[in-house]
Amino acid sequence: MPRLAAALLVGLLAVPSLAQKSPEETVKSMTVADGLQVELFAAEPMLVNPTSIDVDHLGRVWVCEAVNYRRINFGRPILRPEGDRIVILEDTTGSGKADKATVFYQGKDLIAPIGIAVAKDAVGPGYKVFVCQSPDILLFEDKDGDGKADGPPKKFLSGFKGFDHDHGVHGINIGPDGKLYFTVGDQGVDGLQSADGKGRKWKSGSPDCQAGTVWRCDMDGTNLELIAHNFRNNYECCVNSFGEIWLSDNDDDGNQQTRICYVMPGGNYGYYPRGPGQSHWHEEQPGIVHKVLRTGFGSPTGICFYEGTLLPEKYRGQLLHTDAGPREFRCFHIKPKGAGYELEKENLVTSTDTWFRLSDVCVAPDGSVMLADWYDPGVGGHGMGDWTRGRIYRVTPKGHKGYKVPALDLKNDENVLAAWGSPNLATRWMALTYLNAERFSDLGRVGGVLQAARASGDPRAVARANWFMASYGKDLALSPADLGGSDLKPDLAQAFVRAVSSHYGDIAKMPGRNGRADWLFANDKWAPGTRREVVLALRQSGAGFAAPIIWSLAKFYDGSDHFYRAALNIACGTDPERRRAILADFDKHFPEWNDKVADLVWELRPPSVLPRLGKLLEDPKLTPAQKGRIVDILAVTDDPAAGKTLLALLGRDVPPEIKSRAIDNLQKFLPTKWKELQKGDAVRDAISNLLKSKGGRIAGLQLAAAAPDCAHHEDVMQLAEDVKGPTEVRTAAIRVLAKTHHRTSVENLEPFIKDPIVGPATAAALGEFLDSKGVNSGAKQALEILGGLVTGTGTSPELKQAALGALAGSRTGTGWLLQLKEQGKMPATLVADAGRLLRNSPFQGERNKAMLLFPAAGKLDPKRLPPPAELARRTGNAKRGEAVFQASLKGEAQCLRCHMVRGVGGNIGPDLSMIGKKASKENLFESILIPSKAIADQYLQWKVDTVDGKTVTGLLVAESEGSLTLRDANGKDHTFATKDLDGPKQKSLVSLMPDNLVAALTEQELIDLVEYLLTLKTxxxxxxxxxxxxxxxxxxxxxxxxxxxxxxxxxxxxxxxxxxxxxxxxxxxxxxxxxxxxxxxxxxxxxxxxxxxxxxxxxxxxxxxxxxxxxxxxxxxxxxxxxxxxxxxxxxxxxxxxxxxxxxxxxxxxxxxxxxxxxxxxxxxxxxxxxxxxxxxxxxx
CATH class of the missing domain: 2.60.120.260 (Galactose-binding domain-like)
Structure with missing residues (x-):
C-alpha cells in the first residue's frame, strides 16, 4: 500500500465525521506533567480548524481558521463559500474561559492561512495584523481598534510558492529586534523581494536558497534578509530575548526524521538534493549544519520560548513545542554543549484522544500558555476529516485560578519596563515601539528605562536593551572589552554579538575602541558559543578583514564539535572568490596533519590541500581510520583530480577497508562528477588489475559498471562464463555486459539464459535493452528472447517470473504483454502476476489499458462498505491482521511490498513502524479506502512526458540539474536525462497506492488489518x-x-x-x-x-x-x-x-x-x- 501512511494523513469525507470526544472529554483524556493543569479556553462553535494563533496584550487569542483547507489545488468543493476567518477570542470575566468571539475578518480571499502576528500600535488604538497565506504575507489594519479589519488586506510581501499548500509561507512572529521572522516550506520562493524593491529578488533553487527557508524583515517589509535555508517544512521559528533562533522541521512521511534545529545565520540544513543512497539530512556531507535533536516521527507544528514566571522555574527560558502527529505538547530543556546544544524532552500534555491535534502554542501576558487544537482524525497530507471543530486550551500551574491579564499603561517608566519584560511577544512589541516613538521626543526618559533594564540584573532585560540600542546605532549595554570578562554570561555575550552583527551587517564597520578589530582576537576567555557567534558574524565581512580572525578562532576547534565546524564553514561563505581568498592560507595555519586538521579540511575543503592528500595516503604513520578519513575528503571533492587519487590508491598496498571505501566512492561518482575520467587510462588500468585479482573481481565489475566505456569485454565475459565461479561475480559480470546497448551485447547474453544459476539475472539484464532506440540497439532481439521465455513450455517458473518482471519494467515490454493478453495467448499461470505488475505500471496509457484487461480479482466491493466512521467502531483481531499484512508480500494487497515495518518490507511507501501512534482508527480506514484524498508531499506522484512520446509516473527519488529519477509502484527506478523530457515534471493528484487494493481483502480482513496497524507504536x-x-x-x-x-x-x-x-x-x-x-x-x-x-x-x-x-x-x-x-x-x-x-x-x-x-x-x-x-x-x- 504505497500511500497507506504518508499516511495517514487523513482523507476528506463528503460530510463531517462524528466527533471523537466532546471538548470536556478530551481534557479528561489528557496526561499532564506534575505541577501543571490544562483547562478548556474555547471550543466549537466559537472557532473551528485553528491552524495558527497569537495572543495580544489584552490576553485575547487571535485564531486563523482553515475550513477551506486544501480545496482549490485538489479539485475539491469549497466548504465555506463566504471564505475563511480570523477570529478573536476573549475572556471578558477573567474566569479563564472565553465568552466572546469576534470575527476580525472573513472573505473569499482568505484561504486556509497558516501564520498570524498581531502588532498593536503603542500610541493610539490601531492594530496591524500579519497573516501568512501563499503567495503572500497579508497585512490587515484596524486603525480604530474595534476588533474589525478596516477592509480587505494589503499584500505586505509576495513571491511565496505553495498556494493552497502546507509547505508555503507560515509561522510569523516578532523578534526582540523589532523585526518580523517567518518561515517558508520547501515549495520555496519566486520573485520575493524587499517591499521597497531594493536588494536581491529571491528565487529558490540557487546554492544559497534551497527548499525551506527562514527570513526576517523590518515591520514595513524592507531590509528583507534570508537567515538560513534547506529545511523541508519548517512550520514556525521562534526567537528568544538573546536572539537565538530555533525551529522544528517536518520530514516524517514515514521516515521518522522530524528534527529540532538551532538556526545559524547563513546555514545550510541539508534537505536538498534528494537522491538514493544519501542520508536524510545529508549530515554525512560537509557544509551541512546538523540538527540538535531528531524527534523521530510526527507532524511538528508550533514552537515558542517560555520567558515568563507563572509556570515552574524549570520551564523558564526553554522551548515549548507542539506536535500534532504523536499528539504531544512538550518542553525541550536546552543545555549548551560546546558551540552547539543538546536538548532534553519533557512531555507536558498528551492525550489518548486520537483526534487531539495541537497546531500551535503561544504565551499569554500573564505567563499562561495557550494551545490550539486542530481536532481531527489525522493531520497533514493536505487532507482533513472534520471541519466543524477546534479547541483552545490553557496551561497554568496546578491550582491556578482565573485569567488575570496585567494592565498595560505605558505612561510611567515602571510600566514600560514591566511591559518590556512581559512573557508575551505582542506586549513586548508595544514597549519597544513606545520607546522608539519616545526617543524622538524624550530621549532622557528612554535612557532611564534602558538604564533600569541594565541595572535589573536580568540578562534578558539587558539583551533587550542591546537590541533596542542597536536598532538605531547607539552604544550597547556591553563594550567589546566585556566579551573578555570571565564573569560575563555567555548568552548575554552572544546576544551582544548578534546585535552588533544585525545592526552593522559587516562587523568591520563597528566603531573601534583600541583598534577596530583588536577585540575580536581577545577570544581565549570566550565560551564556545560566543566564538561561534563571532565566527558567524564574520560571514558578512570582506576576506581581508575576516581571514585572520577566522584562522585565530579556528584553532579553538576541539576535534568533535560539528556546530563549531559548521560555523567556520559559514564564515568562509559561498562566494567562490571570497572563499578562495580566505582558504588560501590554510596550510600556513595548519601545516601538520592530525584528526582535527582532517576535520577542518573535510568541512572547509581548502583547494591547496587536495594535491597532498595522495601522499598522505602513503604515510605509514597514519592509521587506517585516518586514511579512511582522507578517502572521505577526496570523495566530497568535485575536482576529477580527487578521483584520480582514489584510482591510484587501488594499485597500492593499503588495508582492504580503505580500498573498499575508495571503490564505493568511485562507483558512485565516476558516472557523475568525475565522468571525464571514464575513458582515461587510470580507470582502465584500475579495472584491469582488479579483474585479474581473485579478491577484487566484484570491485572491478562495480567499477566497470560505473565506467562502461572502458574496454574489458573479454575479461568480463570470462567471469560470466566461469560456471565454477561465485554466483555474485557471475551476476555482476552479466550486469556489466548489459551496460552497452547493442545487438552484440544481447547475443553475448543470450547463452546465459539457459544457465539455472544466472538465468534470472540475465533476463533482468535483457530487460534494460527493451526501450533502447536504433536498429542495432538490441531491443528487438531482447524482446524475442524474453517473450519466448514467457510463452515457452520448457521455462522454469523462476525464469518465467524474471522474464515477466523484465518485460513489465519497460514500455515496449508492457505493450507486448498487453497484446499477448488481448490475443488470448498469455499462459494462465502468469495472468495474476502480470496483472499485478501492469496495473502498477508507470506508463500511464498502458496502465489504463491494464486496468481493463486485468481486473483485480476482488473479495469485496469497496463501494458497498460502510463509511470509515462506521468501520472505526468495529473491533478487529490484531493477530489475524498481522497475518493479513505479512501475506500481502506475495498477494494482491501488496502492503509489505511497498511499506516497511520494523526493518522488513519495501521502500516505496512510508515506514509504518509507528503509524498506530500517529493515526486514528478512522484515519487508517480513510487512507486505505481513499488513498488519493490525502497525499503527503514526499509521496506525491510526478508525471513526465518524454520527447519520444512516453508518459511516465512515479515517486520522485532523485533530481539533479541534468536528470531525474522516478520510482514506480513495482519499485523500479526510471532515470531520464532532462534534455529528453518534453516540458517540466507535473504533480499528479492520484496516489501511487491504487484505490482498489482493498478489493483483495474481505471486510473482516480489512478490519483486522487496521486493528494490527493500530498496535504499531514503537x-x-x-x-x-x-x-x-x-x-x-x-x-x-x-x-x-x-x-x-x-x-x-x-x-x-x-x-x-x-x-x-x-x-x-x-x-x-x-x-x-x-x-x-x-x-x-x-x-x-x-x-x-x-x-x-x-x-x-x-x-x-x-x-x-x-x-x-x-x-x-x-x-x-x-x-x-x-x-x-x-x-x-x-x-x-x-x-x-x-x-x-x-x-x-x-x-x-x-x-x-x-x-x-x-x-x-x-x-x-x-x-x-x-x-x-x-x-x-x-x-x-
Missing part, C-alpha cells in the same frame, strides 16, 4: 551497516561458537586495531544491509562463507535508559552481547527470517555497544536485526 531502528570481522573457521559442530576470542572480553572494541585470525590479521570492515534489512554475509565473503564464524559490531545511541526488543533472524548459530552482557544464544540451523526471535534488552542512555558472534554451516548466511523501543534510537559508530 520506534524501530534497523542499522544500515555493521562492522564485520572475519572469517574465522568453523566446523560441523559449530565449535567456533564456543571458542572465545579476546574480542569478547575487551572493555572497548577498537575498530582500527587488527585482530589475529586463522590466516593472519583480520580487520573490521563495514558491510551494508540490503534494502530489505538483510545483512548478507554470503555475498560479502563472495561465496566463501561456508563453515565460517564472524563477529559483527555496532553502537546504538539511546536518548534515555529504556527497555527495548531485538527482532532477530539468524542463519546460523549466534550469540549476542549488549553492553558487555550476553543476552541471547541460539544454535539453530534455519534460513534467516525477520523477527524469528524477540529478545528483550535494557539500553542505557548514550552509547550501547552490540557485539554479535555468528557461525555458518552451509550457505546462505546472514541475519536480520531490528531494535524497537519507546523512544527513538539512532545508530552510532
Amino acid at each position: 520506534a524501530s531502528l534497523t542499522p544500515d551497516a555493521w562492522h564485520v570481522l572475519g572469517p574465522f573457521t568453523n566446523d560441523a559442530s559449530d565449535s567456533a561458537l564456543d571458542r572465545a576470542y579476546d574480542i569478547e572480553s575487551v572493555k572497548a572494541i577498537e575498530l582500527d586495531r587488527p585482530v589475529k585470525g586463522p590466516k593472519g590479521a583480520l580487520r573490521w570492515n563495514p558491510v551494508h544491509v540490503t534494502s530489505t534489512g538483510y545483512l548478507d554475509l554470503m555475498a560479502y565473503y563472495a561465496g566463501k562463507s561456508a563453515m565460517s564464524m564472524s563477529y559483527l559490531y555496532r553502537v546504538i545511541e539511546s536518548p534515555a535508559d529504556q527497555d527495548a526488543t531485538i527482532l532477530f533472524g539468524n542463519d546460523d548459530g549466534v550469540k549476542i552481547w549488549v553492553n558487555g552482557e550476553k543476552v541471547f544464544e541460539n544454535r539453530d540451523h534455519f534460513a534467516a527470517t525477520p523477527a524469528r526471535h524477540q529478545i528483550p534488552v535494557k539500553l542505557k542512555k548514550g552509547p550501547n555497544p552490540i557485539l554479535i558472534k555468528i557461525v555458518n554451516g552451509s550457505d546462505p548466511h546472514g541475519m536480520y536485526f531490528t531494535l524497537t523501543s519507546e523512544q527513538e534510537l539512532k545508530a552510532g559508530k
Whole structure:
C-alpha cells in the first residue's frame, strides 16, 4: 500500500465525521506533567480548524481558521463559500474561559492561512495584523481598534510558492529586534523581494536558497534578509530575548526524521538534493549544519520560548513545542554543549484522544500558555476529516485560578519596563515601539528605562536593551572589552554579538575602541558559543578583514564539535572568490596533519590541500581510520583530480577497508562528477588489475559498471562464463555486459539464459535493452528472447517470473504483454502476476489499458462498505491482521511490498513502524479506502512526458540539474536525462497506492488489518551497516561458537586495531544491509562463507535508559552481547527470517555497544536485526 501512511494523513469525507470526544472529554483524556493543569479556553462553535494563533496584550487569542483547507489545488468543493476567518477570542470575566468571539475578518480571499502576528500600535488604538497565506504575507489594519479589519488586506510581501499548500509561507512572529521572522516550506520562493524593491529578488533553487527557508524583515517589509535555508517544512521559528533562533522541521512521511534545529545565520540544513543512497539530512556531507535533536516521527507544528514566571522555574527560558502527529505538547530543556546544544524532552500534555491535534502554542501576558487544537482524525497530507471543530486550551500551574491579564499603561517608566519584560511577544512589541516613538521626543526618559533594564540584573532585560540600542546605532549595554570578562554570561555575550552583527551587517564597520578589530582576537576567555557567534558574524565581512580572525578562532576547534565546524564553514561563505581568498592560507595555519586538521579540511575543503592528500595516503604513520578519513575528503571533492587519487590508491598496498571505501566512492561518482575520467587510462588500468585479482573481481565489475566505456569485454565475459565461479561475480559480470546497448551485447547474453544459476539475472539484464532506440540497439532481439521465455513450455517458473518482471519494467515490454493478453495467448499461470505488475505500471496509457484487461480479482466491493466512521467502531483481531499484512508480500494487497515495518518490507511507501501512534482508527480506514484524498508531499506522484512520446509516473527519488529519477509502484527506478523530457515534471493528484487494493481483502480482513496497524507504536531502528570481522573457521559442530576470542572480553572494541585470525590479521570492515534489512554475509565473503564464524559490531545511541526488543533472524548459530552482557544464544540451523526471535534488552542512555558472534554451516548466511523501543534510537559508530 504505497500511500497507506504518508499516511495517514487523513482523507476528506463528503460530510463531517462524528466527533471523537466532546471538548470536556478530551481534557479528561489528557496526561499532564506534575505541577501543571490544562483547562478548556474555547471550543466549537466559537472557532473551528485553528491552524495558527497569537495572543495580544489584552490576553485575547487571535485564531486563523482553515475550513477551506486544501480545496482549490485538489479539485475539491469549497466548504465555506463566504471564505475563511480570523477570529478573536476573549475572556471578558477573567474566569479563564472565553465568552466572546469576534470575527476580525472573513472573505473569499482568505484561504486556509497558516501564520498570524498581531502588532498593536503603542500610541493610539490601531492594530496591524500579519497573516501568512501563499503567495503572500497579508497585512490587515484596524486603525480604530474595534476588533474589525478596516477592509480587505494589503499584500505586505509576495513571491511565496505553495498556494493552497502546507509547505508555503507560515509561522510569523516578532523578534526582540523589532523585526518580523517567518518561515517558508520547501515549495520555496519566486520573485520575493524587499517591499521597497531594493536588494536581491529571491528565487529558490540557487546554492544559497534551497527548499525551506527562514527570513526576517523590518515591520514595513524592507531590509528583507534570508537567515538560513534547506529545511523541508519548517512550520514556525521562534526567537528568544538573546536572539537565538530555533525551529522544528517536518520530514516524517514515514521516515521518522522530524528534527529540532538551532538556526545559524547563513546555514545550510541539508534537505536538498534528494537522491538514493544519501542520508536524510545529508549530515554525512560537509557544509551541512546538523540538527540538535531528531524527534523521530510526527507532524511538528508550533514552537515558542517560555520567558515568563507563572509556570515552574524549570520551564523558564526553554522551548515549548507542539506536535500534532504523536499528539504531544512538550518542553525541550536546552543545555549548551560546546558551540552547539543538546536538548532534553519533557512531555507536558498528551492525550489518548486520537483526534487531539495541537497546531500551535503561544504565551499569554500573564505567563499562561495557550494551545490550539486542530481536532481531527489525522493531520497533514493536505487532507482533513472534520471541519466543524477546534479547541483552545490553557496551561497554568496546578491550582491556578482565573485569567488575570496585567494592565498595560505605558505612561510611567515602571510600566514600560514591566511591559518590556512581559512573557508575551505582542506586549513586548508595544514597549519597544513606545520607546522608539519616545526617543524622538524624550530621549532622557528612554535612557532611564534602558538604564533600569541594565541595572535589573536580568540578562534578558539587558539583551533587550542591546537590541533596542542597536536598532538605531547607539552604544550597547556591553563594550567589546566585556566579551573578555570571565564573569560575563555567555548568552548575554552572544546576544551582544548578534546585535552588533544585525545592526552593522559587516562587523568591520563597528566603531573601534583600541583598534577596530583588536577585540575580536581577545577570544581565549570566550565560551564556545560566543566564538561561534563571532565566527558567524564574520560571514558578512570582506576576506581581508575576516581571514585572520577566522584562522585565530579556528584553532579553538576541539576535534568533535560539528556546530563549531559548521560555523567556520559559514564564515568562509559561498562566494567562490571570497572563499578562495580566505582558504588560501590554510596550510600556513595548519601545516601538520592530525584528526582535527582532517576535520577542518573535510568541512572547509581548502583547494591547496587536495594535491597532498595522495601522499598522505602513503604515510605509514597514519592509521587506517585516518586514511579512511582522507578517502572521505577526496570523495566530497568535485575536482576529477580527487578521483584520480582514489584510482591510484587501488594499485597500492593499503588495508582492504580503505580500498573498499575508495571503490564505493568511485562507483558512485565516476558516472557523475568525475565522468571525464571514464575513458582515461587510470580507470582502465584500475579495472584491469582488479579483474585479474581473485579478491577484487566484484570491485572491478562495480567499477566497470560505473565506467562502461572502458574496454574489458573479454575479461568480463570470462567471469560470466566461469560456471565454477561465485554466483555474485557471475551476476555482476552479466550486469556489466548489459551496460552497452547493442545487438552484440544481447547475443553475448543470450547463452546465459539457459544457465539455472544466472538465468534470472540475465533476463533482468535483457530487460534494460527493451526501450533502447536504433536498429542495432538490441531491443528487438531482447524482446524475442524474453517473450519466448514467457510463452515457452520448457521455462522454469523462476525464469518465467524474471522474464515477466523484465518485460513489465519497460514500455515496449508492457505493450507486448498487453497484446499477448488481448490475443488470448498469455499462459494462465502468469495472468495474476502480470496483472499485478501492469496495473502498477508507470506508463500511464498502458496502465489504463491494464486496468481493463486485468481486473483485480476482488473479495469485496469497496463501494458497498460502510463509511470509515462506521468501520472505526468495529473491533478487529490484531493477530489475524498481522497475518493479513505479512501475506500481502506475495498477494494482491501488496502492503509489505511497498511499506516497511520494523526493518522488513519495501521502500516505496512510508515506514509504518509507528503509524498506530500517529493515526486514528478512522484515519487508517480513510487512507486505505481513499488513498488519493490525502497525499503527503514526499509521496506525491510526478508525471513526465518524454520527447519520444512516453508518459511516465512515479515517486520522485532523485533530481539533479541534468536528470531525474522516478520510482514506480513495482519499485523500479526510471532515470531520464532532462534534455529528453518534453516540458517540466507535473504533480499528479492520484496516489501511487491504487484505490482498489482493498478489493483483495474481505471486510473482516480489512478490519483486522487496521486493528494490527493500530498496535504499531514503537520506534524501530534497523542499522544500515555493521562492522564485520572475519572469517574465522568453523566446523560441523559449530565449535567456533564456543571458542572465545579476546574480542569478547575487551572493555572497548577498537575498530582500527587488527585482530589475529586463522590466516593472519583480520580487520573490521563495514558491510551494508540490503534494502530489505538483510545483512548478507554470503555475498560479502563472495561465496566463501561456508563453515565460517564472524563477529559483527555496532553502537546504538539511546536518548534515555529504556527497555527495548531485538527482532532477530539468524542463519546460523549466534550469540549476542549488549553492553558487555550476553543476552541471547541460539544454535539453530534455519534460513534467516525477520523477527524469528524477540529478545528483550535494557539500553542505557548514550552509547550501547552490540557485539554479535555468528557461525555458518552451509550457505546462505546472514541475519536480520531490528531494535524497537519507546523512544527513538539512532545508530552510532
